[in-house]
Amino acid sequence: MSAAARAAAGAAAGLALASAAVTAYWTAGGTALLDTVGGTFQSLAEDRSAPALLLGTGVVAAKLVAAALALALLRPTPRGVRVLALLAGLLLTLWGAANVLLGGAVLTGLLDLGPVADERALRWHVLCWDAWFLVWGAALLVAVRLTSRGSVQRGGAVVPRSTSTGSTSSRRPG
Secondary structure, eight states: OOHHHHHHHHHHHHHHHHHHHHHHHHHTTOOTTGGGTOHHHHHHHHHOOHHHHHHHHHHHHHHHHHHHHHHHTTSOOOHHHHHHHHHHHHHHHHHHHHHHHHHHHHHHTSSOOSSOSOHHHHHHIIIIIHHHHHHHHHHHHHHHHHTSTTTSOOSOOOEEEEOTTSOEEEEOOO
16 A cells, blocks of 8 residues: 555545544533634533534534544445545535535625624634645545555565476566
8 A cells, every 4th residue: 555545545534633633622511612613512512402412423423433434444345434534624624625625715804694603613713624625525535535445555466486497487476
């Protein structure tokens, strides 16, 4: 497997684990940077109700699964795992890109949706939180591509060997 494939899978896993850690911190009651997410996400984290805690825990679990999918790509994996990693990469990339583009359009005045409720939180989303999803998804997609069967050499190499007569024959490594 190429170093680029390992780096992409490692980056995707690292971004997933860091995102899970931030979400776990907020779910557990932490408040640092919570105001930078704003809106519904901030309200849910501050709510501390059983449904809000359950949702936060579910989001952490989903992010940990995404990290495991990225790491699974470092080994020969079943097709289903690869498809899940591809779908996760697409979802993360599209979510991040859409929010970065729309939020950026609002912040720059290209798109007028009326008054922005929390401009600081929107800036954080465009420059950090949603960009994080975009980069994480892109890294996962690159890892899926670079570790696909067509990109990874698996067996099939012919190794010459000597026979008892001194001539060579070919065999596939086992």
